[in-house]
Amino acid sequence: MYQYTQDDQTLIDERVAQFRGQTERFLKGELDGDQFRALRLMNGLYIQTHAPMLRVAGPYGLLSSRQLRKLAEIARKYDKGYCHFTTRQNIQYNWPKLEEVPDILAELAEVQMHAIQTSGNCMRNTTTDPLSGVCKDEIEDPRPYCEIIRQWTTLHPEFAFLPRKFKIAVSGALHDRAATQFHDIGLHLVKNDAGEVGFKVFVGGGLGRTPVIGQVIRPFLEKKHLLSYLEAIVRIYNLFGRRDNKYKARIKILVKEEGLEKITELVKQEWQLNKDSLELSDERIESIKAQFAPPAYETNAGLDGSFNDRLQDNPAFATWVQQNTADHRVPGYRAAFISLKAPDAPPGDITDTQLDLVADLADRFSFGEVRSTHRQNLVLTDVKQTDLFTLWQELDAAKLATPNIGSATDIICCPGLDFCSLANAGSIGITREINQALDDLDYLHDLGDIKINISGCMNGCAHQSVGHIGILGVDKKGEEWYQITLGGSSENEAAIGDRLGPAVAKDQITRAVQDILDVYIKQRQEDESFLHTVKRVGITPFKEQVYANH
Amino acid sequence: MQIIKDKKITEDNWQFVADDQDIPQTGDITVSVSRWLNDKDSLTRRGGQTGLRIRSTDTLEDIAGDLAGMPLVELDIAMFGDGRSFSQAWLLRNRYHYRGEIRAVGNYLIDQIFYLHRTGVDAFQLDESRKPEDALAALNDFSVAYQPSVN
Numbered sequence: 001m002y003q004y005t006q007d008d009q010t011l012i013d014e015r016v017a018q019f020r021g022q023t024e025r026f027l028k029g030e031l032d033g034d035q036f037r038a039l040r041l042m043n044g045l046y047i048q049t050h051a052p053m054l055r056v057a058g059p060y061g062l063l064s065s066r067q068l069r070k071l072a073e074i075a076r077k078y079d080k081g082y083c084h085f086t087t088r089q090n091i092q093y094n095w096p097k098l099e100e101v102p103d104i105l106a107e108l109a110e111v112q113m114h115a116i117q118t119s120g121n122c123m124r125n126t127t128t129d130p131l132s133g134v135c136k137d138e139i140e141d142p143r144p145y146c147e148i149i150r151q152w153t154t155l156h157p158e159f160a161f162l163p164r165k166f167k168i169a170v171s172g173a174l175h176d177r178a179a180t181q182f183h184d185i186g187l188h189l190v191k192n193d194a195g196e197v198g199f200k201v202f203v204g205g206g207l208g209r210t211p212v213i214g215q216v217i218r219p220f221l222e223k224k225h226l227l228s229y230l231e232a233i234v235r236i237y238n239l240f241g242r243r244d245n246k247y248k249a250r251i252k253i254l255v256k257e258e259g260l261e262k263i264t265e266l267v268k269q270e271w272q273l274n275k276d277s278l279e280l281s282d283e284r285i286e287s288i289k290a291q292f293a294p295p296a297y298e299t300n301a302g303l304d305g306s307f308n309d310r311l312q313d314n315p316a317f318a319t320w321v322q323q324n325t326a327d328h329r330v331p332g333y334r335a336a337f338i339s340l341k342a343p344d345a346p347p348g349d350i351t352d353t354q355l356d357l358v359a360d361l362a363d364r365f366s367f368g369e370v371r372s373t374h375r376q377n378l379v380l381t382d383v384k385q386t387d388l389f390t391l392w393q394e395l396d397a398a399k400l401a402t403p404n405i406g407s408a409t410d411i412i413c414c415p416g417l418d419f420c421s422l423a424n425a426g427s428i429g430i431t432r433e434i435n436q437a438l439d440d441l442d443y444l445h446d447l448g449d450i451k452i453n454i455s456g457c458m459n460g461c462a463h464q465s466v467g468h469i470g471i472l473g474v475d476k477k478g479e480e481w482y483q484i485t486l487g488g489s490s491e492n493e494a495a496i497g498d499r500l501g502p503a504v505a506k507d508q509i510t511r512a513v514q515d516i517l518d519v520y521i522k523q524r525q526e527d528e529s530f531l532h533t534v535k536r537v538g539i540t541p542f543k544e545q546v547y548a549n550h
Numbered sequence: 551m552q553i554i555k556d557k558k559i560t561e562d563n564w565q566f567v568a569d570d571q572d573i574p575q576t577g578d579i580t581v582s583v584s585r586w587l588n589d590k591d592s593l594t595r596r597g598g599q600t601g602l603r604i605r606s607t608d609t610l611e612d613i614a615g616d617l618a619g620m621p622l623v624e625l626d627i628a629m630f631g632d633g634r635s636f637s638q639a640w641l642l643r644n645r646y647h648y649r650g651e652i653r654a655v656g657n658y659l660i661d662q663i664f665y666l667h668r669t670g671v672d673a674f675q676l677d678e679s680r681k682p683e684d685a686l687a688a689l690n691d692f693s694v695a696y697q698p699s700v701n
């Protein structure tokens with residue numbers, strides 16, 4: 001993975017010093033609340049219901065074992081012994097003390113980490129496919145480009161005060177595992193007719209209150225123009241994005257109001273004037289690529305037969321392999337997901353001891369690296385199949401092997417009423433209830449790929465609008481109610497879910513989910529997935545069942 | 551009045567003349583874009599120098615043709631969160647090749663001085679919350695940068 005140069009290190013050290021000064025000025029009353037707010041947000045620091053919340057950047061989700069150990073140490077020393085992985089591959093602490101945040105940032109800087117631009121109206125952490133570099137359907141590894149974008153976005157002097165936040169995601173594979181069409185800019189590595197690899201550029205996607213699917217602004221962009229084209233888009237957005245209403249300030253609204261054609265033209269004009277001054281050289285691309293060279297795989301890892309014996313002997317292991325591991329482009333290796341969705345734990349949460357364990361497992365079995373995923377799990381991407389059994393045993397003992405990756409209990413869920421001042425309704429409790437209702441593993445695995453996303457309010461932090469089943473907390477006269485949508489997807493066939501009907505009460509929502517799953521089982525044809533069934537039969541059968549019972 | 555200019559504390563006598571005030575015959579002044587566009591001829595004939603005060607909502611193309619001899623452009627940052635001025639500075643330098651002074655005025659934070667300077671702003675209006683020493687120090691908040699800009 002990318003190793004910091006002296007300049008990288010200097011920059012984050014100087015940032016810590018700057019933030020320490022800002023925090024002191026605020027505590028002395030020299031900065032008012034609004035001023036400090038803008039500055040602390042640029043360092044990932046929110047003020048929440050109970051305490052500040054600190055969001056630490058996980059650059060395109062890639063973490064070393066050393067970094068994991070530091071995250072564990074911070075959780076122990078400054079928080080309540082745990083932290084949380086977000087849908088954008090970042091890490092959140094829910095209980096830091098404001099005065100201690102500069103110290104936390106200084107500790108992070110020791111392991112090449114920071115919280116720069118993890119919130120605020122600026123360009124955020126660039127995210128990508130957690131299986132980059134190892135999946136079989138890859139056109140090119142997107143991580144070098146993510147790193148190039150990371151550097152370009154970091155402390156960009158012109159774009160630190162945009163109308164609103166700005167998020168970029170990159171996918172290098174045929175299958176979009178990075179929700180790129182729901183980002184302000186989505187980039188797909190693609191091959192053109194001449195066989196050259198470049199980027200297909202999407203613009204104006206986003207979730208939140210007004211979910212919008214990104215549109216193609218440029219079908220093919222040569223690699224050397226990556227930064228100049230991004231710069232052109234962001235400059236047009238900075239100059240013309242709405243600043244009168246924060247709910248209309250994202251680039252998705254600019255694209256909607258002005259039309260794709262006009263924005264495309266403006267961007268093109270801007271880009272023509274700028275593209276020669278910001279060209280990416282082949283040497284630079286190659287030198288960054290070299291930092292993501294494949295690890296030293298064993299060439300005969302596929303020959304060992306003990307893996308198959310284990311699969312035969314141990315059904316629980318076989319189930320885990322089936323559900324929680326993915327194909328690898330190198331024979332004899334698999335990518336092993338670490339489920340942060342144990343039935344009794346808030347989705348995405350991980351304790352300090354679990355973090356330390358994952359760090360050790362990464363060192364022993366996966367070249368010392370781990371990735372975080374868009375669905376709030378972790379993945380060890382380079383595990384030899386003969387090591388999987390030991391890995392599984394150790395993960396299982398630490399409650400990190402729930403075999404539910406991609407299933408109906410692999411739920412994305414926001415903090416909701418438990419932690420968030422904006423919430424209308426709880427989401428963690430609903431997740432727990434659904435888990436209890438779906439505790440039969442055979443049933444769960446039979447249901448197959450079902451993505452349930454639960455947000456406590458319309459800000460949509462848990463992407464409910466693109467869940468196959470989306471659940472949205474609403475307030476009805478002070479009570480917690482839930483609106484259901486069906487058929488959303490953040491993958492290639494991007495779609496926003498359709499509303500099923502009126503919101504249902506808190507004590508009915510889990511029953512409603514079960515009804516929906518029952519209808520699916522009845523309606524599906526052979527191996528048809530939930531999403532395809534919803535597409536084929538429409539929402540009416542689901543609606544009839546859910547509202548018949550209530 | 552003291553300002554920061556070219557990384558030094560400097561005495562300065564420029565005055566902004568609001569649209570409802572009379573134009574003085576002498577002394578160095580800045581005026582709004584609309585006043586400039588309306589009264590360009592008389593403004594260039596007066597005794598002192600005349601510069602522009604550009605708001606973040608102004609369109610640079612409107613004054614692009616007048617930038618050549620312009621001694622001073624002030625970027626008026628009405629709210630520190632309004633980042634358009636940063637792009638305006640960049641455009642003035644890179645697109646319109648403006649070489650005169652660009653001064654940040656209004657409601658910006660000391661913490662933005664480093665960025666403003668990088669995008670081409672070379673002078674900074676001071677006030678109670680922006681003391682000369684602090685403003686000078688802020689120019690050096692960072693010693694490294696990842697991306698090209700003006701500085």
Ligand code: HEM
Pocket residue numbers: 048053085086087088092164165167182206207208209250413414415419420421422459460461462
């Ligand atoms: C705990 C307190 C939290 C608060 C107060 C909060 C607040 C918000 C608000 C107000 C928005 C809407 C912004 C907009 O539409 O422009 C938002 C969006 C978002 N939040 Fe949160 N959030 C919280 C926690 C989280 C967590 C834990 C996650 C990760 C699971 C998260 C992930 C997101 C994402 C991904 C979006 C943006 C979706 C998009 O518009 O592209 N948030 N959040």
Ligand code: SF4
Pocket residue numbers: 414415416417420421422423424455456457458459460461462
């Ligand atoms: S979706 Fe709403 S309730 Fe949930 S974390 Fe975001 S702002 Fe809070």
